[in-house]
Amino acid sequence: MKISGFWIGIVLVLAAGFVLAGVADNQFLFFAGYVVLQGLIMAVAWNVLGGFTGYVNFGSAGFFAIGAYTAIALHQFAELPLLVLIVIAGIVCGLIGLGTGYLTLRLRGVYFAIATLAMAIVFESLITNWDYVGGSAGAYVITPAEVPFFDSFIEMMFILMLVLSLICVAVSRYLSMSRMGRGLASIRDDETAAECMGVPTLRLKLISTTVMGVMMGVAGAPFPFFVTYINPLSAFDLLIAVNAIAMPMIGGTAVWFGPVIGALLLGTIQQIVTVTISSELNILIVGVVLIGFVALAPRGIVGLFQDFARKRRGGGK
């Protein structure tokens, strides 16, 4: 029953997206929606590693940017269709994710987190020094004025992002609910004990980092086409990394729908604040909300609801 409920939900969301694309005229709606969904994919991706296994990745922006720059490099090389670019960017970032997975052999806990942050900085230096993709000056992308089936290019991008995020959510749900999910959770709780019990920790960690890399690459690949101009500063923006951590932390890291809740909530608030007040305040809010949640509600909104439900049940008896 539960499984069919999830898939019905997926189909309904997708249908709602298409209806919106058909009805709504306000192009800003699609811009804002795209940004929220991009954050959602990043949050879900971060959670596959950070939430399920407990390895904190501070270098999310690095993966995102590599995805974006893979798309740019291929676009400069040959005008490939966007879907092909997304697939290749996913593969490239997946391989980098796999490499990161091998880092966990030697680097645990804090060291892993620092290494990922440092890695993002190194990638930024490499891209800044690579003239083919524009170097520090950045690169422009010309987007088509008209696209088949859709009213505008931005509408197509929105639907594309919606489909991608639904796929990512489904994959993340599968990972957490399957046998593998329990293995990942055992790594989070006590890696040595899990290893002793025969959990193939390395293989699970490699799967986890690779999936994370693929998702982040996929989220990054359409980005240059969305903003039409990209430079290392905007692609490696630390806000992307902070959002990817803050969203799951706010929603709740232990379950697959935690980052989805966090991303929709925080992403929407950010869009509203950016438009109505200022973008600096939007960043400040992310930081304050992140601190507040990790200090006061460690299991996020999902945890708050669980506590609330338990208390009511306890009170009823």
Place this chain on the structure above:
Amino acid sequence: MDASLFLNAIAAGILLGGFYAAVALGLSIVFGQLDIVNIAHPAFIVAGSYLVFALNGGFGLDPVIAGILLMPIFFAVGVFVYRVYYAAFERTGRESLAGLAFFFGLMFVIEVLFIIFYGVDYRLVEADYIGKQIEIGLVGIPWRMLVPFCAALVMTGAIYLFMSRTFLGRAILAVSQDRLALQLMGADPVKIKQIAFGIGIATAALAGALLIMIGPVEPTIGRLYIGRIFAIIVLGGMGSIPGTLVAALIIGLSESIVTTYIGPSWAPTVAFGFLLITLAVRPQGLFGRL
């Protein structure tokens, strides 16, 4: 090879390394001795830079003196931050992931506050000696590098003496080695840790003053130092003060040579290279206890 270029690169590297020691010193205590991953440390340093900038612009104070004057305030802030951290994370035993996210968020909030108040423009300080330099043979030593170098050495020496000679300093070492034993001796580890954390943050005030002397500062410049600082601490051997100084000099020298012969945009990768090699080959660092 051009001898003058090489000698200048070496001299600049040593001066830069001394400055890096000042930057890494606070986190060397906090992370190396107390095991608190204060990833927001560079943000505190930038906060120091901006307050020094305000004092320098407002009252014409010398940056180094302004930095020293700020140290007690930063100490108090550090004590407060540790109390929050202790109450929210350490007491409940979930400091690893949540604590990291806490400091990550803190770093972000500090950066944005300075963006809101000062904008994203570069800021710099003024003093009589900034801009002048001494010539020794082929080598030119700018005062804006020499003063931070000397200040950093004095601060590192003072912290080293404090840690090894005073009762409180030894208590800090003790809390990092065996917390339970310290408790059995009748000392309160939380109180000692909050003093140590305060000292760590206090060094950020002076480090911030040195940072804004060396070059102009903008609110997010601290990010560039995160990788460097952790590389220095790991290379130095987690909390060893002499190790921090030696590691800082090594990284400063390497960066200066890379900047001179390959290009400045490659300099940030040097620290990461050292970090990876250290973790792979000698995880306990140069002066490490294991």
